Amino acid sequence: xxxxxxxxxxxxxxxxxxxxxxxxxxxxxxxxxxxxxxxxxxxxxxxxxxxxxxxxxxxxxxxxxxxxxxxxxxxxxxxxxxxxxxxxxxxxxxxxxxxxxxxxxxxxxxxxxxxxxxxxxxxxxxxxxxx
Amino acid sequence: xxxxxxxxxxxxxxxxxxxxxxxxxxxxxxxxxxxxxxxxxxxxxxxxxxxxxxxxxxxxxxxxxxxxxxxxxxxxxxxxxxxxxxxxxxxxxxxxxxxxxxxxxxxxxxxxxxxxxxxxxxxxxxxxxxx
Amino acid sequence: xxxxxxxxxxxxxxxxxxxxxxxxxxxxxxxxxxxxxxxxxxxxxxxxxxxxxxxxxxxxxxxxxxxxxxxxxxxxxxxxxxxxxxxxxxxxxxxxxxxxxxxxxxxxxxxxxxxxxxxxxxxxxxxxxxx
Amino acid sequence: xxxxxxxxxxxxxxxxxxxxxxxxxxxxxxxxxxxxxxxxxxxxxxxxxxxxxxxxxxxxxxxxxxxxxxxxxxxxxxxxxxxxxxxxxxxxxxxxxxxxxxxxxxxxxxxxxxxxxxxxxxxxxxxxxxx
Amino acid sequence: xxxxxxxxxxxxxxxxxxxxxxxxxxxxxxxxxxxxxxxxxxxxxxxxxxxxxxxxxxxxxxxxxxxxxxxxxxxxxxxxxxxxxxxxxxxxxxxxxxxxxxxxxxxxxxxxxxxxxxxxxxxxxxxxxxx
Amino acid sequence: xxxxxxxxxxxxxxxxxxxxxxxxxxxxxxxxxxxxxxxxxxxxxxxxxxxxxxxxxxxxxxxxxxxxxxxxxxxxxxxxxxxxxxxxxxxxxxxxxxxxxxxxxxxxxxxxxxxxxxxxxxxxxxxxxxx
Numbered sequence: 001x002x003x004x005x006x007x008x009x010x011x012x013x014x015x016x017x018x019x020x021x022x023x024x025x026x027x028x029x030x031x032x033x034x035x036x037x038x039x040x041x042x043x044x045x046x047x048x049x050x051x052x053x054x055x056x057x058x059x060x061x062x063x064x065x066x067x068x069x070x071x072x073x074x075x076x077x078x079x080x081x082x083x084x085x086x087x088x089x090x091x092x093x094x095x096x097x098x099x100x101x102x103x104x105x106x107x108x109x110x111x112x113x114x115x116x117x118x119x120x121x122x123x124x125x126x127x128x129x130x131x
Numbered sequence: 132x133x134x135x136x137x138x139x140x141x142x143x144x145x146x147x148x149x150x151x152x153x154x155x156x157x158x159x160x161x162x163x164x165x166x167x168x169x170x171x172x173x174x175x176x177x178x179x180x181x182x183x184x185x186x187x188x189x190x191x192x193x194x195x196x197x198x199x200x201x202x203x204x205x206x207x208x209x210x211x212x213x214x215x216x217x218x219x220x221x222x223x224x225x226x227x228x229x230x231x232x233x234x235x236x237x238x239x240x241x242x243x244x245x246x247x248x249x250x251x252x253x254x255x256x257x258x259x260x261x262x
Numbered sequence: 263x264x265x266x267x268x269x270x271x272x273x274x275x276x277x278x279x280x281x282x283x284x285x286x287x288x289x290x291x292x293x294x295x296x297x298x299x300x301x302x303x304x305x306x307x308x309x310x311x312x313x314x315x316x317x318x319x320x321x322x323x324x325x326x327x328x329x330x331x332x333x334x335x336x337x338x339x340x341x342x343x344x345x346x347x348x349x350x351x352x353x354x355x356x357x358x359x360x361x362x363x364x365x366x367x368x369x370x371x372x373x374x375x376x377x378x379x380x381x382x383x384x385x386x387x388x389x390x391x392x393x
Numbered sequence: 394x395x396x397x398x399x400x401x402x403x404x405x406x407x408x409x410x411x412x413x414x415x416x417x418x419x420x421x422x423x424x425x426x427x428x429x430x431x432x433x434x435x436x437x438x439x440x441x442x443x444x445x446x447x448x449x450x451x452x453x454x455x456x457x458x459x460x461x462x463x464x465x466x467x468x469x470x471x472x473x474x475x476x477x478x479x480x481x482x483x484x485x486x487x488x489x490x491x492x493x494x495x496x497x498x499x500x501x502x503x504x505x506x507x508x509x510x511x512x513x514x515x516x517x518x519x520x521x522x523x524x
Numbered sequence: 525x526x527x528x529x530x531x532x533x534x535x536x537x538x539x540x541x542x543x544x545x546x547x548x549x550x551x552x553x554x555x556x557x558x559x560x561x562x563x564x565x566x567x568x569x570x571x572x573x574x575x576x577x578x579x580x581x582x583x584x585x586x587x588x589x590x591x592x593x594x595x596x597x598x599x600x601x602x603x604x605x606x607x608x609x610x611x612x613x614x615x616x617x618x619x620x621x622x623x624x625x626x627x628x629x630x631x632x633x634x635x636x637x638x639x640x641x642x643x644x645x646x647x648x649x650x651x652x653x654x655x
Numbered sequence: 656x657x658x659x660x661x662x663x664x665x666x667x668x669x670x671x672x673x674x675x676x677x678x679x680x681x682x683x684x685x686x687x688x689x690x691x692x693x694x695x696x697x698x699x700x701x702x703x704x705x706x707x708x709x710x711x712x713x714x715x716x717x718x719x720x721x722x723x724x725x726x727x728x729x730x731x732x733x734x735x736x737x738x739x740x741x742x743x744x745x746x747x748x749x750x751x752x753x754x755x756x757x758x759x760x761x762x763x764x765x766x767x768x769x770x771x772x773x774x775x776x777x778x779x780x781x782x783x784x785x786x
Contacts, residue, residue, distance in 0.1 A: 001523035003350040004252045004363070031259070035245070038252040042364035045371070048445055049245065055437070056237045061230040066197055067238050070204045074242035076775040077208030079341040079603040082249040083242065084777055085260040088527040099192040101528070102566035105775050106187045107198050109569070109768045111205035111214065114166070114180065116767035118213040120731040120760050121135045121169040122739055128162070129216040130394035132654035134743040135756070173757035176764070179576055207382040210472040210734040215384055219396040232397070233435035236382050240375045240438070247374035251338040251367050253346055261525035263785035265612040266514045266625070293521070297507070300514040304626035306710070307633070311507065314703055318499045323492040328459055329500050332466045336504035339470030341603040344511040345504065347522040361454040368449045369460050373467035373476065376428070376442065380475040383397045383431040390424070391478040392656035469644040472734040477646055481658040494659070495697035498644050502700070505640035506633045513600040513629050515608055528776045555783070559769070562776040573769065580761045585754040590721055591762050597725045598766035601732030606773040607766070609784040623716040630711045631722050635729035635738065638690070638704065642737040645659045645693040652686070653740040
């Protein structure tokens with residue numbers, strides 16, 4: 001259960017419905033996922049967040065699949081169940097193979113381990129990494 | 132200051148020195164960074180960790196630069212100062228451009244934001260993300 | 263499922279039951295929520311925690327609703343599902359409006375984003391913030 | 394040391410300098426803090442972030458000081474040294490008294506403790522918190 | 525639901541099945557828990573992880589029960605629901621009493637609180653702790 | 656630099672000074688570390704925290720050294736630099752050997768890795784772990 005109502009096209013504001021429509025058009029699907037139905041309670045934040053997401057996650061120096069995988073990495077480290085599920089689904093839809101998923105997880109696991117070790121040992125940053 | 136001594140080639144064990152040598156050979160540099168000098172206090176864990184790192188971070192379905200960027204993403208989310216510095220330096224050495232760095236940061240920032248929002252709203256995972 | 267038994271008024275110790283009673287009297291409700299039924303397994307920690315909670319969350323320089331909202335913010339950042347739910351319910355009971363909730367979430371989301379960006383860029387603290 | 398250059402008014406782009414100017418005008422000070430000088434490396438993200446910050450942190454159902462205190466709470470839980478310093482300074486500038494600061498810290502500490510306990514015991518969310 | 529298939533003895537690779545068998549032999553039970561059935565999708569990481577776990581969690585300067593309790597502490601702080609459950613079960617199987625569990629939780633809760641307070645106050649590390 | 660003044664015996668309140676004295680008597684040293692000098696700004700929270708610490712960290716089903724090591728584990732996972740340093744020093748003072756420290760770090764690193772993997776794969780908790 002959410003701490004906030006998941007709004008439908010019937011009870012969301014026109015501003016929120018316009019974002020629903022843009023999500024549908026951008027993704028070429030009728031489905032609007034629960035995150036946005038929850039976000040619809042605050043149309044201003046919803047709009048800012050969706051606009052930003054479209055800008056950030058599109059093609060650039062990094063391709064969209066790579067960005068989804070980075071998104072998964074952050075979501076895992078932050079322990080966000082919803083985001084791990086939704087972005088793993090997005091990455092799969094964008095072509096992440098089982099091999100790529102396995103390598104992503106291996107890097108995430110290794111990084112988590114060395115993050116913990118570096119913190120436990122309070123390793124000082126090498127001067128050469130500071131330039 | 133570290134919570135553990137940073138070992139030199141003089142006071143590390145032969146097993147740890149062998150890892151130092153392999154680090155030098157693999158990276159083609161004489162420099163061994165502080166993390167490994169701290170890890171040298173426990174040669175068994177050091178060896179397991181270094182062997183794993185060579186296996187995980189090498190070429191595969193994801194290229195090494197991509198893996199470094201995923202490593203940065205995890206390290207940022209885990210708040211590991213040392214790892215953020217060392218892997219940003221590694222990524223730069225592997226060709227991360229300023230544009231790629233900017234896009235990486237934009238994805239990390241956006242993910243952190245939506246992770247927090249999804250957690251705050253306790254959004255239930257859509258059935259379609261579960262298959 | 264909890265990793266520990268949720269104790270009832272029948273199987274909790276007298277010390278734990280005394281806390282149950284004080285919770286009921288303080289909140290003016292018969293209901294004792296699951297957190298305290300789990301905490302009842304260790305009456306000493308339960309008592310210390312409940313006494314502290316009464317002292318900390320009462321009126322002061324900050325009003326109780328404001329404190330609940332700060333509690334939500336911490337719970338979100340720590341990814342505690344139980345606490346996000348229970349303190350969102352508490353805040354609502356203390357008068358948090360939909361607008362206040364929306365603003366709280368907007369601040370939490372923004373802070374999470376800039377926390378990540380500041381960590382990723384390892385921004386040095388300005389001298390003027392240190393005094 | 395940052396992982397990115399802190400840009401001055403001389404080497405930042407015109408778009409970034411326009412944000413510097415807006416920061417100065419909004420805060421009525423000549424000083425632009427390090428976070429924004431680091432963000433200036435990516436003018437698009439910088440602009441989006443600053444625009445959002447102005448919108449979110451201004452007066453509303455919650456007053457600006459309250460928002461700064463929520464920001465501190467999130468920054469502490471996320472372990473962001475820079476943000477803890479900068480937002481504690483901002484809150485002080487907006488009138489946070491020593492008593493308010495003490496109460497803020499007491500709530501943060503208590504929440505961190507019960508977050509950990511609820512997670513350790515995996516307390517199931519009460520049905521009544523789900524509506 | 526997992527983001528990856530939980531493999532059975534029928535559809536896992538021979539390499540993964542060999543780890544299943546070693547898990548059964550080591551633990552003297554027929555049961556293989558879900559974590560390893562998920563890990564079986566990447567036999568190389570699975571093998572490295574299982575080998576490391578056998579090495580790290582066995583007897584040494586710290587006894588295996590103590591190690592399980594440290595594992596729980598880390599898992600709680602990282603907010604990993606699965607690991608809190610599985611390692612609490614393991615610790616119980618290795619003889620953790622209700623008193624030991626209560627003391628473990630008390631330490632975890634106290635540490636979480638003072639971690640937050642030290643971070644909020646940005647307490648500088650005492651010189652004497654650095655040697 | 657702290658976000659709060661580190662109080663001396665001269666400018667702390669009598670209530671805070673009484674805690675300073677109890678710290679000295681309990682630890683049999685003249686030295687009062689920075690955490691308590693910062694906490695002295697809020698004598699009520701300081702007293703509650705110190706009383707709790709004496710109660711929790713003393714001998715019980717777990718010995719004091721074991722508790723210090725659990726404290727380190729939590730502090731590492733929470734990324735608290737101050738607490739990692741101070742409790743590593745405390746553990747050393749209570750007899751933690753280099754071997755014990757190495758084993759502690761190995762468990763912390765392994766747990767961090769499997770926490771991340773379990774979260775990334777969203778492994779469902781086995782029924783048998785729920786009883």
